[in-house]
Amino acid sequence: MQIGSKQTQSYGYNQNINVANKNDSSNSFNNYLENKEETINTKKSNSNIIDYLDKKDKFSSLSKEDEILFKDILSDGVYSADEMKKLSYEQMNKFAKLVDPKNLIKDHGSNSLNDLPPFILLGMGTYLSSNKTNDISFNKSLFETTKNIQNNQERIDLLDAINRKLGLNDNEGYGNLPKEIIDNLIKKAQEMEKEKYKDFENPEKLMTDYNNWQINDYGGFIKNLQNDYKSLITNSNVKLEDRIRYEAVLKNLFTLETNYNKVINEPKYA
Structure with missing residues (x-):
């Protein structure tokens, strides 16, 4: 699982076209999601953390786009700073809730962590900044700042x-x-x-x-x-x-x- 900081712009399509082309673009968008999902399921072996969260039904409340993106991030068991760039602040909050052990305990009890597989948060600093303080504006600006710093020591x-x-x-x-x-x-x-x-x-x-x-x-x-x-x-x-x-x-x-x-x-x- 790796953390990227880019927002998911690759899922967009040109809206300045006629209705027919919009439908084609929509189909292309759906095909993209389907192909992306197939890539995750076949080209990369599903990580244990994805299987674990699937069993807990944690992906069901997400949009299809977010589910595929989060599974792609989680697929190698490492959440890196580069992958954080794929997430907007709003997506980061959803992702944080998804993988935060505190939420698993809250929803399923402390025993739910007994079979929690290991995963690595290489971008821990930015991961935490999504809820750093009680001021949402500061949290968002801190997330946007830290995820775009190229040097990890900085x-x-x-x-x-x-x-x-x-x-x-x-x-x-x-x-x-x-x-x-x-x-x-x-x-x-x-x-x-x-x-x-x-x-x-x-x-x-x-x-x-x-x-x-x-x-x-x-x-x-x-x-x-x-x-x-x-x-x-x-x-x-x-x-x-x-x-x-x-x-x-x-x-x-x-x-x-x-x-x-x-x-x-x-x-x-x-």
């Missing part, structure tokens, strides 16, 4: 930077912890802040209030992270090789900002 560095900055807002990290653990982390962080500034005048003005951890402005979040990396790049105390890596992170943060602004300005339909 992708990892960007996600590492974002993970650290998100803190408890990261649904795939600290934000996924039980509430009592989160409350305890906040309490300890506040105690450390008090200890850190105990000898300062007006320490309350210096201390970070960890109770206000929720991010409400992700445009501002991206800007702040950009500023962090601008400072690192211009800091002569930072090793040259690290500054080069940070420049790549900053470049991708600018791309993330562009994608985020596109998403929030997309027309909203009822």
Whole structure:
């Protein structure tokens, strides 16, 4: 199973033609899907994960196009960053729900994992970004950004930077912890802040209030992270090789900002 980031444009057909040609194109489209399905079933041996999901009836709710695409991705047991490019954000969410063990447990109980065959998520970072935070616009822009980064180390560095900055807002990290653990982390962080500034005048003005951890402005979040990396790049105390890596992170943060602004300005339909 491999993850690709391209959207599935190959399934489209020319709509600027007459009705007869549209019918021909529709038939060609159906033939394409049938041939693609046959290729998956014959040229490639079905992976164990496909058999497993078939038995759980997990493909029945999908469109024929999505079913064939997802089975093609899953067919070799590896989900790679290249294959992620085949998916739109909406398809990525469907795919994530399909293969997420948490959903299998929810639908079929913990015993359902006993016979779950192994599969590899080489694009794990981008796979997770589809539901990274509670802000859909940020999640979508992050997915579109990370899936199109060609260098895997750059992708990892960007996600590492974002993970650290998100803190408890990261649904795939600290934000996924039980509430009592989160409350305890906040309490300890506040105690450390008090200890850190105990000898300062007006320490309350210096201390970070960890109770206000929720991010409400992700445009501002991206800007702040950009500023962090601008400072690192211009800091002569930072090793040259690290500054080069940070420049790549900053470049991708600018791309993330562009994608985020596109998403929030997309027309909203009822």
